[in-house]
Amino acid sequence: xxxxxxxxxxxxxxxxxxxxxxxxxxxxxxxxxxxxxxxxxxxxxxxxxxxxxxxxxxxxxxxxxxxxxxxxxxxxxxxxxxxxxxxxxxxxxxxxxxxxxxxxxxxxxxxxxxxxxxxxxxxxxxxxxxxxxxxxxxxxxxxxxxxxxxxxxxxxxxxxxxxxxxxxxxxxxxxxxxxxxxxxxxxxxxxxxxxxxxxxxxxxxxxxxxxxxxxxxxxxxxxxxxxxxxxxxxxxxxxxxxxxxxxxxxxxxxxxxxxxxxxxxxxxxxxxxxxxxxxxxxxxxxxxxxxxxxxxxxxxxxxxxxxxxxxxxxxxxxxxxxxxxxx
Amino acid sequence: xxxxxxxxxxxxxxxxxxxxxxxxxxxxxxxxxxxxxxxxxxxxxxxxxxxxxxxxxxxxxxxxxxxxxxxxxxxxxxxxxxxxxxxxxxxxxxxxxxxxxxxxxxxxxxxxxxxxxxxxxxxxxxxxxxxxxxxxxxxxxxxxxxxxxxxxxxxxxxxxxxxxxxxxxxxxxxxxxxxxxxxxxxxxxxxxxxxxxxxxxxxxxxxxxxxxxxxxxxxxxxxxxxxxxxxxxxxxxxxxxxxxxxxxxxxxxxxxxxxxxxxxxxxxxxxxxxxxxxxxxxxxxxxxxxxxxx
Amino acid sequence: xxxxxxxxxxxxxxxxxxxxxxxxxxxxxxxxxxxxxxxxxxxxxxxxxxxxxxxxxxxxxxxxxxxxxxxxxxxxxxxxxxxxxxxxxxxxxxxxxxxxxxxxxxxxxxxxxxxxxxxxxxxxxxxxxxxxxxxxxxxxxxxxxxxxxxxxxxxxxxxxxxxxxxxxxxxxxxxxxxxxxxxxxxxxxxxxxxxxxxxxxxxxxxxxxxxxxxxxxxxxxxxxxxxxxxxxxxxxxxxxxxxxxxxxxxxxxxxxxxxxxxxxxxxxxxxxxxxxxxxxxxxxxxxxxxxxxxxxxxxxxxxxxxxxxxxxxxxxxxxxxxxxxxxxxxx
Numbered sequence: 001x002x003x004x005x006x007x008x009x010x011x012x013x014x015x016x017x018x019x020x021x022x023x024x025x026x027x028x029x030x031x032x033x034x035x036x037x038x039x040x041x042x043x044x045x046x047x048x049x050x051x052x053x054x055x056x057x058x059x060x061x062x063x064x065x066x067x068x069x070x071x072x073x074x075x076x077x078x079x080x081x082x083x084x085x086x087x088x089x090x091x092x093x094x095x096x097x098x099x100x101x102x103x104x105x106x107x108x109x110x111x112x113x114x115x116x117x118x119x120x121x122x123x124x125x126x127x128x129x130x131x132x133x134x135x136x137x138x139x140x141x142x143x144x145x146x147x148x149x150x151x152x153x154x155x156x157x158x159x160x161x162x163x164x165x166x167x168x169x170x171x172x173x174x175x176x177x178x179x180x181x182x183x184x185x186x187x188x189x190x191x192x193x194x195x196x197x198x199x200x201x202x203x204x205x206x207x208x209x210x211x212x213x214x215x216x217x218x219x220x221x222x223x224x225x226x227x228x229x230x231x232x233x234x235x236x237x238x239x240x241x242x243x244x245x246x247x248x249x250x251x252x253x254x255x256x257x258x259x260x261x262x263x264x265x266x267x268x269x270x271x272x273x274x275x276x277x278x279x280x281x282x283x284x285x286x287x288x289x290x291x292x293x294x295x296x297x298x299x300x301x302x303x304x305x306x307x308x309x310x311x312x313x314x315x316x317x318x319x320x321x322x323x324x325x326x327x
Numbered sequence: 328x329x330x331x332x333x334x335x336x337x338x339x340x341x342x343x344x345x346x347x348x349x350x351x352x353x354x355x356x357x358x359x360x361x362x363x364x365x366x367x368x369x370x371x372x373x374x375x376x377x378x379x380x381x382x383x384x385x386x387x388x389x390x391x392x393x394x395x396x397x398x399x400x401x402x403x404x405x406x407x408x409x410x411x412x413x414x415x416x417x418x419x420x421x422x423x424x425x426x427x428x429x430x431x432x433x434x435x436x437x438x439x440x441x442x443x444x445x446x447x448x449x450x451x452x453x454x455x456x457x458x459x460x461x462x463x464x465x466x467x468x469x470x471x472x473x474x475x476x477x478x479x480x481x482x483x484x485x486x487x488x489x490x491x492x493x494x495x496x497x498x499x500x501x502x503x504x505x506x507x508x509x510x511x512x513x514x515x516x517x518x519x520x521x522x523x524x525x526x527x528x529x530x531x532x533x534x535x536x537x538x539x540x541x542x543x544x545x546x547x548x549x550x551x552x553x554x555x556x557x558x559x560x561x562x563x564x565x566x567x568x569x570x571x572x573x574x575x576x577x578x579x580x581x582x583x584x585x586x587x588x589x590x591x592x593x594x595x596x597x598x599x600x601x602x603x604x605x606x607x608x609x610x611x612x613x614x615x616x617x618x619x620x621x
Numbered sequence: 622x623x624x625x626x627x628x629x630x631x632x633x634x635x636x637x638x639x640x641x642x643x644x645x646x647x648x649x650x651x652x653x654x655x656x657x658x659x660x661x662x663x664x665x666x667x668x669x670x671x672x673x674x675x676x677x678x679x680x681x682x683x684x685x686x687x688x689x690x691x692x693x694x695x696x697x698x699x700x701x702x703x704x705x706x707x708x709x710x711x712x713x714x715x716x717x718x719x720x721x722x723x724x725x726x727x728x729x730x731x732x733x734x735x736x737x738x739x740x741x742x743x744x745x746x747x748x749x750x751x752x753x754x755x756x757x758x759x760x761x762x763x764x765x766x767x768x769x770x771x772x773x774x775x776x777x778x779x780x781x782x783x784x785x786x787x788x789x790x791x792x793x794x795x796x797x798x799x800x801x802x803x804x805x806x807x808x809x810x811x812x813x814x815x816x817x818x819x820x821x822x823x824x825x826x827x828x829x830x831x832x833x834x835x836x837x838x839x840x841x842x843x844x845x846x847x848x849x850x851x852x853x854x855x856x857x858x859x860x861x862x863x864x865x866x867x868x869x870x871x872x873x874x875x876x877x878x879x880x881x882x883x884x885x886x887x888x889x890x891x892x893x894x895x896x897x898x899x900x901x902x903x904x905x906x907x908x909x910x911x912x913x914x915x916x917x918x919x920x921x922x923x924x925x926x927x928x929x930x931x932x933x934x935x936x937x938x939x940x941x942x943x944x945x946x947x948x949x950x951x952x
Binding site: 509510511512513514515516517518519520521524528529532533 | 687688689712713716717720721723724725728729730731732733734742743745746747791
């Protein structure tokens with residue numbers, strides 16, 4: 001267990017709303033082993049943003065953590081003081097956000113911002129600049145020394161995302177959280193950035209928690225994948241397990257729906273009919289039961305527990321016992 | 328649900344107002360604001376029936392008296408009943424304030440939307456006009472107008488309207504500009520909607536919310552300006568009562584009796600709070616995103 | 622096939638510098654050519670896809686077609702009639718037949734109006750009399766597969782998929798002949814994307830309308846479009862029947878786009894063409910073939926001469942000096 005940089009166990013988070021308690025996350029468990037890229041994939045409303053906010057300790061005011069633990073290198077973040085958590089942020093954990101243009105301060109030069117990020121190190125100004133320039137070179141920005149004096153608007157979207165990656169890696173974090181880092185970029189740039197991330201992970205030896213709604217990208221970059229639906233992790237496993245041997249009906253449906261997977265021209269694309277259930281008044285049983293074609297009687301009564309499919313491959317589905325018995 | 332019925336059926340204006348009111352009453356602050364505003368408005372409307380004394384009748388034997396059952400708020404330096412003066416002053420204050428603010432709102436929002444949405448030259452011309460108006464000091468401007476028109480309540484109204492229009496206009500223009508290229512406005516333009524239609528149906532409801540709260544918070548400001556101008560002899564002429572004149576009369580005699588100041592100050596504070604609370608709740612009501620659905 | 626829309630040599634330019642500053646500096650005002658010399662046609666009941674990355678000019682092209690952006694030169698013929706040079710009033714009648722759907726499903730709906738009012742708006746704008754607008758709104762909702770109790774909601778109370786459907790319903794209100802859909806699936810979940818595309822496909826079949834889809838997502842184009850064009854820096858680099866382009870992409874850029882769409886399969890081996898650098902600024906267009914700085918196959922000639930437009934197969938056009946040989950992807 002000590003090999004895990006991040007371990008989330010049975011995390012439940014709720015939001016208070018005028019209509020009642022929104023149970024945004026329910027018993028979410030997740031592990032990010034050292035030096036691996038773990039993907040979280042799910043559609044809007046699946047709770048991935050809440051999960052990230054909980055991990056970095058930036059939940060909204062109306063949210064409360066109802067239970068569970070978030071362990072970063074063995075220390076439970078939920079038991080630390082806000083000051084201690086803040087000390088970890090930007091040092092042991094770094095984040096890259098979806099929209100790079102809005103995460104950099106437009107009125108400060110890139111160099112100033114990158115030097116600011118190193119305030120913990122207690123280095124001299126020239127030393128900080130040297131390190132910043134070195135980082136920029138490592139993420140593939142030519143002429144780094146000179147570009148440190150430029151401002152965010154002088155860079156293109158792809159460059160800015162590279163800069164924010166450089167900033168995030170500057171403190172040599174153990175865990176890099178990437179929240180849809182390529183969604184705002186064009187496809188040809190997206191691929192460049194993904195390859196860069198994969199390479200940097202190797203040279204910096206940090207783990208990456210990669211959140212995306214894009215199945216293709218998840219399969220391209222991740223070692224392990226957690227599939228989330230309506231506030232729960234429904235399936236978890238090695239990237240091959242998930243993409244070749246999906247067990248949860250939601251995962252199967254999701255894969256089926258991706259138009260990139262359908263090679264032959266079809267007039268009728270598959271969809272998942274129905275909506276995400278109301279997270280205020282949760283019906284008993286499996287969250288996916290209403291939209292599941294294979295739902296049977298226990299699905300409406302009992303919440304399925306995490307079942308082991310194979311080593312490291314888990315699914316939360318009542319069907320899984322059936323297959324297990326059969327097989 | 329009720330909301331569904333109203334949207335499906337062509338709803339009358341009365342029903343919309345009634346629903347807005349219901350929403351205001353759901354908030355404690357809204358109730359308080361509405362109660363304060365209604366009290367002030369009610370006393371202003373029924374002033375003639377309420378006042379126990381003639382507000383301008385002088386009584387040299389009862390000068391600067393503290394409150395008593397006869398004079399609920401005491402009397403001023405000329406022995407006039409302060410309660411009667413406050414009530415009658417409230418009528419004038421509210422009349423002036425409401426009139427000024429609504430006029431300024433109509434012109435400010437209209438010109439602001441035109442500046443923000445219309446052609447470039449119109450925008451430049453209107454901005455120049457706004458900036459010119461704003462660069463006059465209020466008092467100087469008032470003096471200039473008084474020398475032309477003479478001191479009166481109408482002068483106060485004119486001055487206040489002219490100096491408030493740029494405030495509304497500038498904000499509305501900025502909002503209109505930021506909305507001008509939003510997808511939903513582009514969608515309407517692509518559909519062929521006319522400028523009048525885009526401004527009235529799509530732009531107005533989006534810019535009006537913040538303007539209403541600004542307007543309701545401007546009411547006490549206008550009351551203060553009216554008081555100030557009245558004190559300088561540029562507005563309401565004595566002996567007509569106004570909160571401004573009561574306060575300023577009281578200020579001169581504060582060593583002799585605090586009551587005139589208190590009598591003039593309390594209604595001012597109550598009105599300020601009342602309109603502010605109401606304004607905030609109204610803003611929430613106007614914005615469907617903030618509306619609570621059950 | 623009868624042509625619904627014919628575009629010839631269309632150019633859209635934006636002024637890059639404020640004119641007075643340019644005049645002060647005695648330089649002629651510089652222009653950004655967002656769309657330069659694009660020609661294509663959409664047949665009746667045909668779906669045409671414009672594919673390109675940001676800055677390729679695809680949205681500007683759509684705006685130019687619908688009259689939101691001024692056209693500099695070229696011709697737009699809609700149902701046989703030239704739209705350029707028409708007055709606003711005359712254009713308005715054409716707008717009834719040409720509906721534009723915007724990228725942002727929720728943001729393109731006026732936030733203070735209920736769905737009901739949003740749906741009846743097109744009738745009011747065009748002063749259509751003699752229709753029961755309320756029943757028309759209900760009919761439109763059922764066409765796009767929404768229940769009528771949605772009518773009372775406001776845009777922010779709709780899910781992305783519902784908002785998109787309302788957008789489609791609004792576009793259909795005046796029975797258009799051509800629907801221009803800018804990124805119809807942007808911001809939607811995969812499980813909902815299919816719904817919207819199926820809806821559009823169904824409409825095309827039932828109502829016989831032509832659809833112009835603008836997107837950066839190649840994987841949806843394959844399923845919905847009859848013909849497609851790839852845009853780069855305001856020009857078409859490759860154009861042809863969808864199936865032909867997917868089976869035999871000949872332009873290196875098309876190839877790069879195809880291989881930049883990762884498949885949801887960790888073991889997929891694809892002949893990857895990774896592009897370097899980014900789309901150049903429209904102010905500093907490269908010489909010769911404008912794609913050459915990023916092209917992995919560029920040769921000296923590409924730097925000097927703009928490539929001619931050639932037909933490689935029936936209806937399959939290309940603008941490249943050295944097209945990739947057929948079957949490159951399969952090999």
